[in-house]
Amino acid sequence: MSAFVDESTRVIVQGITGGEGQFHTEQMIEYGTNVVAGAVPGRGGQEVAGVPVYDTVSGAAETEDADASVVFVPPTFAADALFEALDSPLDLVVAITEGIPTQDMTNVNKRLTEVDTRLIGPNCPGIITPGEAKLGILPGNVFESGNVGLVSRSGTLTYQVVSNLTDRGLGQTTAIGIGGDPIIGTDFVDALAAFENDPATDAVVMCGEIGGEDEEQAAAYIAENMNTPVAGFIAGRTAPPGKRMGHAGAIVSGSGTGTAESKIEALVEAGVPVGDTPEEVADSVKEML
């Protein structure tokens, strides 16, 4: 079992003819992902990495019976690509693109409330069920199959924590990068709910960071709804207010919301041990299992 993706997931790549799109399609196929089609306007009939390309997402989805799409479309055209994906018969859309205008994402966010499709991202590394499939740019060799679920706002921090887990013999059911933007599709609560409902997941790691109130909402959800134990990590304890730490969403506002202290306090109150270092997080997961 796993969350959202497995070896049977049939995947379309939007933007497959671009440099990043092509490179990561090859990487995904090499990892074992079932990439069944590409979608690029005007490039229908071509083939990339042995995969047929279609002009439209719905054409690709219907002909190849696809379930999911990974979006590598540049930010200027990304919102249109997301609307197209959400208007196709897909269960899951993973948006890798960084730098989509926030107001475009507000419109996409509104559309998401009207459809059944799940969006992961944007500005995220994607999702991986080790040994089965990866949708995105995560380096497959870092991950091992196992019983720990992981959800994170940051890509490289995910790799760091996963390597600490793997060092202790702790593999993963699924790892989900939800992205560092202020407006995202799948949030911590959605991912935690999926892990809670996954019988193969025996413990969960959530890696948050400064900015917004997603971690506080996750803490409330954990306290009320979860039996699966959760370990936490919050990046940005030393971040000064008003300075954006790389991610568009990672900022402590002048009025003091979005601080690491507030998030850590909420998680600890919900019974989630929060590590000072990634190693401590992996140690607490080891103790939980």
Add this chain to the structure above:
Amino acid sequence: MRAAARFRVMRLHEYQAKEVFADAGLSVPGATLATSVDEAVTAAESVGYPVAIKAQVHVGGRGKAGGIELVESEAEVREAAESILGMELKGYEVHQALVESAVDFVDELYVGITMDRGAGRPVAMVSTRGGVDIEEVAAESPEDIFREHVDPAFGLHPYQGRRAVYGAGVTREVASDVASVLGTLYELWDARDASDAEINPLMITAEDEVVAADAVMNIDDDALFRQPDLEAMESESYADDLERKAGEYGFDYVRLEGNVGIIGNGAGLVMTTLDLVDHYGGEPANFLDIGGGAKAERVSNALDMVFADENVEAVVFNIFGGITRGDEVARGINEALENFDEIPKDVVVRLAGTNAEEGMEILNTDLVAVEGTLEDAVRRAVENAKDTEGASA
């Protein structure tokens, strides 16, 4: 994915935001921009006394910091302009001042549009507590700000503007005009890809006129590609030369107060590295994210940046490669350091992930120290910084 996310928030100056507001039909006080004392005097005469002299810099709380003066004569204009032009406000030098007709007001309101992250939707806000720091009002008495969420597909309906204005307790005489200002402000926010559009204070005169006495407009820099006229208004406003340099290199960079320089890839991991430096008793000098897929030149530029910070005593370089390749990073580090007769600061490198082993073999260990884990690398850099500090003390 951009290799280099730009670390710039596109903030319009007050005078620029007021131009945008005036073009949209909002009422703003008569004003002229001045860059010298003589220009300020000429401007004051054409605008008519009394005038406000207002420093044009990208910082909040200008009034309290001495960046705004109300004056009534030529002598006072000279004095105020001399003190404001060239002054340093919270680290930023003032080169321009707005000389503006002072509004004789009876009331001050706040109106603003911003993005409510939690709701995933824009929110329109009205408060009768204008003229003060609205973030303080929000923290201390949030009930004093009336909020109306907006469906982006439809925009701010006129009834929502009315509900916000009446809900906030704006007086009947000006309610309709204030609701209209709120509607125009939302249209601007939407059309110009703003992250924030604010008028604080929105002044009400004895004649029930509604005047935007200040103007804030921040633009989403990811959307500048479709706002070319606003992008052209962008003026360089870095607090110091290092941030300017980071802008030129296209790095996400934030300067801090400590002495351990930090370079890494990915915002979350770089933040974590900062936190670990603090955890092990050191003080981070900066946040520097080289982004994904960095090649040798970028790596070398990053070292150049951190060495240029005179506070830095030691450096930790932490890479967990996904799309970034360890061998590329190692080559960049070698190239950068081989240019020095003497390495300016001790550098500790930790490489993991894609091609990390190849990278470790390539790294010239005569020039850098290598550690296998993030924790060990940070601990060693913190010790190096303390040793250097001790030696120079």
